[in-house]
Amino acid sequence: MTGFQIPRNSLAWMLVAQTAVIAPHLTRLLYWTIVLCVVCVLWRVMVYQGRWSYPGKWIKVLFVVFGIAGSIIGYGTFLGLDPWVGLLIMMFVLKLLEMHHKRDGYVIILLGYFVAMTQFLYDQSIPSTMYMFLCVTMITAALIGLNQTRSHLRPLQTFKKASVLLMQSVPLMVVLFVLFPRIPPLWTVPLQTDMARTGVTDTMSPGSIALLAQSDELAFRATFVDEVPRSSKLYWRGLVLSRFDGKSWTQELPALYGRLYRPGQPPTSWQDNMELLGEEVKYSIMLEPTSQNWLFSLTMPEGTTKEGIGLVRDFRFYSFREIRAKLRYELTSHLNYRIDRELSDFWRYRYTLLPKDSNPRSLTLAKTIRANSLNQTDYIRNILRSYYLDEFVYTLKPPLLGDDSIDEFLLDSKRGFCEHYAGSFVFLMRAVGIPARVVVGYQGGEYNRIGNYIEVRQFDAHAWTEVWQEGQGWIRVDPTSAVAPERIESGLESAVEDENTFLANLPLSWMKYRQTLWLTEIRLQLSAISHYWDSWVVGYTPSVQISLLTKYFGDLDRKWLGMMMLTTFFSLLGIVAIFILGKRSHKLLQPIDREYLKFCQLLAKEGLPRSVGEGPIHYAQRIGQQRPDLAPAMNVVTDAYVRMNYAEDQPEKTDSLRRAIRAFRFRTLTTVAY
Amino acid sequence: MPGAIEETIAHIGSVLLGKEHQIKLALTCLLSRGHLLIEDLPGMGKTTMSHALAKVLNLSYNRIQFTSDLLPADILGVSVYDKDSGKFNFHAGPIFSQLVLADEINRTTPKSQSALLEAMEERQVTIEGQTRPLPAPFFVIATQNPNTQAGTFPLPESQLDRFLMRIELGYPDAVAERILLKGEDRRIVLGRLEPTMNVRQLQEFQEEAEQVKVSEALLDYIQRLVQHSRQAPEFAYGLSPRGALALLGCARSWAFIENRSHVVPEDVQAVLPSVVEHRLREAADFSGHGGTALAQRMLIKVDVIG
Numbered sequence: 001m002t003g004f005q006i007p008r009n010s011l012a013w014m015l016v017a018q019t020a021v022i023a024p025h026l027t028r029l030l031y032w033t034i035v036l037c038v039v040c041v042l043w044r045v046m047v048y049q050g051r052w053s054y055p056g057k058w059i060k061v062l063f064v065v066f067g068i069a070g071s072i073i074g075y076g077t078f079l080g081l082d083p084w085v086g087l088l089i090m091m092f093v094l095k096l097l098e099m100h101h102k103r104d105g106y107v108i109i110l111l112g113y114f115v116a117m118t119q120f121l122y123d124q125s126i127p128s129t130m131y132m133f134l135c136v137t138m139i140t141a142a143l144i145g146l147n148q149t150r151s152h153l154r155p156l157q158t159f160k161k162a163s164v165l166l167m168q169s170v171p172l173m174v175v176l177f178v179l180f181p182r183i184p185p186l187w188t189v190p191l192q193t194d195m196a197r198t199g200v201t202d203t204m205s206p207g208s209i210a211l212l213a214q215s216d217e218l219a220f221r222a223t224f225v226d227e228v229p230r231s232s233k234l235y236w237r238g239l240v241l242s243r244f245d246g247k248s249w250t251q252e253l254p255a256l257y258g259r260l261y262r263p264g265q266p267p268t269s270w271q272d273n274m275e276l277l278g279e280e281v282k283y284s285i286m287l288e289p290t291s292q293n294w295l296f297s298l299t300m301p302e303g304t305t306k307e308g309i310g311l312v313r314d315f316r317f318y319s320f321r322e323i324r325a326k327l328r329y330e331l332t333s334h335l336n337y338r339i340d341r342e343l344s345d346f347w348r349y350r351y352t353l354l355p356k357d358s359n360p361r362s363l364t365l366a367k368t369i370r371a372n373s374l375n376q377t378d379y380i381r382n383i384l385r386s387y388y389l390d391e392f393v394y395t396l397k398p399p400l401l402g403d404d405s406i407d408e409f410l411l412d413s414k415r416g417f418c419e420h421y422a423g424s425f426v427f428l429m430r431a432v433g434i435p436a437r438v439v440v441g442y443q444g445g446e447y448n449r450i451g452n453y454i455e456v457r458q459f460d461a462h463a464w465t466e467v468w469q470e471g472q473g474w475i476r477v478d479p480t481s482a483v484a485p486e487r488i489e490s491g492l493e494s495a496v497e498d499e500n501t502f503l504a505n506l507p508l509s510w511m512k513y514r515q516t517l518w519l520t521e522i523r524l525q526l527s528a529i530s531h532y533w534d535s536w537v538v539g540y541t542p543s544v545q546i547s548l549l550t551k552y553f554g555d556l557d558r559k560w561l562g563m564m565m566l567t568t569f570f571s572l573l574g575i576v577a578i579f580i581l582g583k584r585s586h587k588l589l590q591p592i593d594r595e596y597l598k599f600c601q602l603l604a605k606e607g608l609p610r611s612v613g614e615g616p617i618h619y620a621q622r623i624g625q626q627r628p629d630l631a632p633a634m635n636v637v638t639d640a641y642v643r644m645n646y647a648e649d650q651p652e653k654t655d656s657l658r659r660a661i662r663a664f665r666f667r668t669l670t671t672v673a674y
Numbered sequence: 675m676p677g678a679i680e681e682t683i684a685h686i687g688s689v690l691l692g693k694e695h696q697i698k699l700a701l702t703c704l705l706s707r708g709h710l711l712i713e714d715l716p717g718m719g720k721t722t723m724s725h726a727l728a729k730v731l732n733l734s735y736n737r738i739q740f741t742s743d744l745l746p747a748d749i750l751g752v753s754v755y756d757k758d759s760g761k762f763n764f765h766a767g768p769i770f771s772q773l774v775l776a777d778e779i780n781r782t783t784p785k786s787q788s789a790l791l792e793a794m795e796e797r798q799v800t801i802e803g804q805t806r807p808l809p810a811p812f813f814v815i816a817t818q819n820p821n822t823q824a825g826t827f828p829l830p831e832s833q834l835d836r837f838l839m840r841i842e843l844g845y846p847d848a849v850a851e852r853i854l855l856k857g858e859d860r861r862i863v864l865g866r867l868e869p870t871m872n873v874r875q876l877q878e879f880q881e882e883a884e885q886v887k888v889s890e891a892l893l894d895y896i897q898r899l900v901q902h903s904r905q906a907p908e909f910a911y912g913l914s915p916r917g918a919l920a921l922l923g924c925a926r927s928w929a930f931i932e933n934r935s936h937v938v939p940e941d942v943q944a945v946l947p948s949v950v951e952h953r954l955r956e957a958a959d960f961s962g963h964g965g966t967a968l969a970q971r972m973l974i975k976v977d978v979i980g
Contacts (some may be wrong), residue, residue: 590891593979600979613974615939645891647936 006105008138009158010050010145013107016042017138018096021115022089024131028082029075029089036067037093044096055097063094085118105146112139124538126530137162172572179549179565187204199290200238200440200461205248206401206409209440210417213492214394216509217457218295219287219442221531223453229298231444231584232488233335235464235476236296236456238441240314242351242428246358247405247422249438252350257313272312275474276300278336285310286534287327293319295329296441296456300337306330307543314437315339330537330570341473343435351435352469359406359427380467383428384482387421390414394421394484396492396501418487421479422463427632435468439476444491458502458512459492510623592654596641599661616641633664678881680930681870686726688717690843692850698931699841699948700815701943703881704876705927707934708838708920709794709814711952718843720817722860724775727815731876732869733772734809740782740792744823744924746789750799764801769793772809772873776816780826789875790814791833811876831955837947838920840952876970881928887936894979895939901944903954904975909968910955917953924949939978946973 006014022029048053055063063089067090075083092111099105112581116135119128132196141155141162148158201208241249261268274660281298295309295317306329312318319327320537328627343351343627373379401408406424409416422438429436443462446453462476481488487495493502493511504508510523553564557638589597600610600619608626612620620638624631644657677725679701686697700723712720722739728887730736738749751767763878768774769790774788793799794814798807815836823939846854855858871879896918904912913921922937929937947969957965 063714096739589980594889597979611974613943613972614976615943615978617938617940641936646938647887649890 001250002444004125006048006099006102007145007148008048009148010105010142011044011156012155013138013142013145013158014112015044017112017135017142018093018108019097020135020138021112021119022129024119024128025085025089027536028122029041029086030070032070032074032087033067033090036063036090040093040096044070044099047097054100060097063097064091064427067091067094072450081121081323088118089115103458106143109139109143109146110504112142113454123402129232129537132165135165140165141597143367172569175568175572177537177540178545179568181562181565182540182545193479195256195665196367199292199458200294201292202239202241202246202251202294204241204250204438204440204463205418206405206416206420208248208397209371209419209463210396212461213417213459214503214505216503217462218456219456219458219655220285220287221448221451221453221455221534222283222285223451223531223535224443224605228447228452228454229281229335231490232299234454234461235299235462235478236441236442236445236446237439238296238301238317240316240439240466242352242437244423244427246455247403252314258352260310260312260318262310269312272340273340274300274315275338275341276302276334276336277338280332281333282331284330285329286331286539287323289325289327289444290323291323295319295323295327296330298333298335300334300339301632302332326534326538327546328535328669338473340468341471343468343473348468350436352430352433354427354430359404361404361407362410362424362427363431366428369428370432377432378468380429380477381434383425384477384479387482392416392421392483394480394495395489396496396504397497400667402458418480419463421483422465425464425479429465429467435465439464439466441489443478448524448531449529450524453528453531454532455527459511462487545601575657584640590659592644595654595657595661596637596645599637599664602661602665625674630664630667633660633667636660637664675854677774678871678875682730682776685730685867685870685880686723689726689867690723690859691854692846693719693723693843696843697723698839698928699839699945701926702927702931703948704731704811704813705851705880707811707840707880707928708922709832709836710814711837711840711953712815712817713820713840714817714843715808716819718845720843721775721777722864723843724773724815724817725864727777728773728775729864730869730870731773732872733876734772734811735773736768737775737777738764738768739777740779740786742781742783744782744786745838746786748785749789750840753802758974764804764806765808768856770798770806770828771806771866772811772813774812774814776814778866779816780818780828784827787829787833790816791836794836811873811880833917834952835947837941839924839948841948844912863951883927883930884923886929886934888922888926889936892925892937892939892942893922895976896942897926897941898976899942903950903968906971908957908971910957910959913950917950921949922947 018041030265043052043055047054068087071083071087071090073173074079075086077083088111092108092115095104095108095111099108113136113636116132116139117130137159141159142162144165145155145158160394189507200212242252243250263273280302283298285296285501287295297317300315301317308320309329310320317329317331340347342631369382370379373382391414394417394419398409398416398420399413400415406427409420410424419440422440426436440461440463440569443457443459443464444460447453448455462480464476464480466474467477468474476489484495496502502510510519510539547562549556596616603609606627609650610621614622616638620631620634623634637657642658676720682701683697687694689894691696698808700710712723714720720742724827725735726739727733735966738744742756747767749767749769751765753762755761755765756763779790791807794812797812798805800806818829845851857863899921900913903909921942925937925941928945929935929941932941947966951965952970952972954965954968956968958964
């Protein structure tokens with residue numbers, strides 16, 4: 001092999017950077033890939049120390065074949081991101097054993113940048129970004145090290161230089177970030193960020209929301225333009241579940257709803273069924289990816305104009321695409337409203353439908369209470385009162401229920417979470433012919449005064465009901481508020497305070513320490529920072545870019561944007577160039593020097609340039625020897641210059657020198673003629 | 675060239691053949707009231723040159739041969755007890771003369787070297803509590819063998835700095851050498867040399883040299899040179915302000931010898947190697963050499979104009 005030995009600094013940084021870049025992927029890698037990484041790094045260090053030599057061709061082939069075969073077996077598929085990232089990392093490390101030339105070092109470093117970027121496919125948060133910045137600095141240090149001589153023995157110096165370089169590139173980075181036209185990718189890789197995401201689902205069965213409430217993951221953040229409504233008003237409507245099979249609730253068949261309302265289309269027939277009253281609340285929601293289609297809004301929202309979002313028959317929003325990345329949308333809601341004042345017979349039928357022969361005891365109970373009630377309103381009140389009077393318990397640990405879950409809940413266990421109350425309440429309504437439906441979404445949320453937004457987490461998931469009343473339309477009834485009013489007023493934590501089950505499975509969750517003031521302060525700060533990051537960096541989508549730039553530069557399209565970007569880029573480059581060039585002649589030339597240098601350029605064109613360290617007299621002497629014909633005129637100029645520049649103190653008037661130069665020019669022109 | 679100076683150079687040149695440039699440098703040093711260090715191999719005419727200088731300039735002349743057992747008293751002088759008068763009489767050492775040749779200065783111990791160098795700096799000698807001024811003009815020409823030769827105590831940088839100039843004589847060219855080989859014994863020629871000026875004239879010349887005009891543009895150039903030595907990576911350290919002053923003073927004297935009323939960059943360039951070489955060290959060279967190359971680089975890289 002050739003004698004190329006990678007500089008020590010470069011190898012050190014390369015290995016460190018490689019480790020750092022691979023580290024975040026560790027949990028996703030197959031364990032043998034990690035073993036392979038360690039082997040390769042050790043082998044490379046041994047090669048550097050001269051104890052081992054590079055592996056032979058067949059060993060390398062063996063590594064590659066086993067690596068690919070192992071990946072196929074280990075992942076079982078080559079669809080998705082993980083197998084490819086795994087393969088990339090494997091090749092990235094194997095390349096270490098093939099570093100014969102400087103060029104190979106460059107390949108590893110470029111691969112390093114690439115692998116660093118793959119981390120963003122998984123996580124785009126601030127800590128992850130900062131970590132990647134560190135990684136990129138280390139890779140850059142390796143790149144610098146590769147171009148240093150072996151006498152550079154201080155790796156920290158190299159790292160410092162890399163940091164400075166990177167810092168210098170930050171302004172350009174910002175400009176490119178803001179201005180570079182954002183082009184949608186040619187193909188999309190199914191991102192893994194939506195894996196293991198929980199959230200409100202379109203099926204509600206006893207225990208499903210209680211399970212969700214174990215999580216402190218962020219669901220969304222809502223920023224209000226004006227004042228934030230009271231917590232008890234914050235019902236974030238997500239889904240309407242109206243089909244019941246005796247145990248779980250699901251959505252109405254989409255076909256029955258008829259067509260969705262899409263922005264920009266003529267209004268649908270059912271849109272008139274919505275009357276919005278009272279003051280409007282303006283807010284925007286930054287929704288975490290759910291890989292679902294439904295969106296959350298405060299009741300009742302006006303229509304939206306955002307592309308890709310439609311309004312469904314039951315007055316909630318629906319995204320046409322699965323939400324795989326953070327989604328920001330702006331809404332206006334009216335907390336007072338009246339919807340579906342008229343309900344057709346068909347819908348009356350649908351909303352009172354119950355499965356046959358299920359929960360017979362509850363059915364009987366409903367009829368008994370109805371018989372004892374004056375009217376529908378009284379009946380509803382009686383039911384809610386009985387939840388309260390019969391000492392129902394609001395608990396995060398409801399007992400498991402059998403097939404006739406509502407019977408068991410209402411008459412036996414009497415312990416349940418919001419889905420039990422919502423489900424049983426709708427059942428009891430339907431049992432006596434009152435149209436009712438379950439609504440799931442979130443309720444409440446934590447107000448962050450630093451960022452002025454409401455932060456809604458998974459444990460804020462909630463289920464409530466809507467009951468249709470003649471002349472009033474759908475009205476919201478939350479049976480949970482009858483059992484545990486504190487859930488609605490101040491959130492889950494206080495509602496389950498007595499049984500101490502709030503986030504019992506997450507002992508280290510920030511949320512558990514809300515009583516500690518300074519921790520809360522820090523948490524709110526971090527959350528606010530993270531929110532700004534999500535809104536302005538991660539959420540800087542093509543449409544946001546266009547609207548932002550439109551705001552400052554007026555209407556523009558992609559072409560304009562590209563031109564502007566290029567202009568900015570080159571003007572930046574120009575400024576840098578001027579700065580660099582300007583440094584060389586930081587002192588302004590005296591007029592007389594300028595004249596003389598112009599004269600020197602004249603001679604340079606004749607092939608007689610003055611060298612930098614050559615004084616005027618020596619120059620004149622040399623020219624005199626090389627071109628005796630020029631000597632007399634040359635001497636006149638030189639004498640004038642020397643006299644003015646050295647015998648006097650650089651007078652402002654340069655006339656005599658200029659005259660001499662003009663004479664010289666005339667002379668040369670005539671001599672050159674033949 | 676003022677007539678007397680021209681004559682002086684011609685006279686010395688008749689003894690030291692083909693070395694006009696070095697003679698001019700030595701005179702420059704003298705006119706700038708500085709001391710001269712001549713560094714060369716034995717037998718290159720170091721002693722001849724200093725002797726000739728003393729003769730033509732009509733200066734009192736003493737030669738001290740520096741050896742490893744030379745003591746400071748051998749240079750400065752000693753008080754001896756006179757039995758007749760019952761007093762101590764001071765017997766002045768060889769340093770009490772207008773031109774002192776300190777031959778092979780790097781062959782003696784640092785102690786004796788210091789005695790000479792102190793006298794050079796202060797132009798007076800303090801012996802047994804009594805300060806005695808040295809004659810004016812006072813001019814030391816020290817010679818030394820290149821440091822790498824055996825049996826030498828190289829002068830440290832701080833002491834080298836006391837010498838305004840350091841020159842090398844170098845081998846004579848073929849023509850000069852032929853004349854030397856064919857001609858008379860140099861010692862006889864030396865004995866025939868006639869003075870070309872007296873001490874007063876010399877002092878007048880020194881004063882005149884100080885009056886030579888230095889323009890802003892020229893100061894700019896000197897500052898650029900000094901700045902370069904302080905910034906360029908190949909220099910272990912830059913020129914001191916004393917070095918810059920030395921450069922300016924020598925350039926003035928050189929311009930005076932060239933019979934110019936003002937200094938031009940070529941004057942600076944002519945004296946620059948002799949003035950700065952022994953004050954510089956290359957960053958990559960720890961043995962103390964490399965000043966020659968550095969001086970050349972300064973001349974090439976620093977722009978004369980601008």
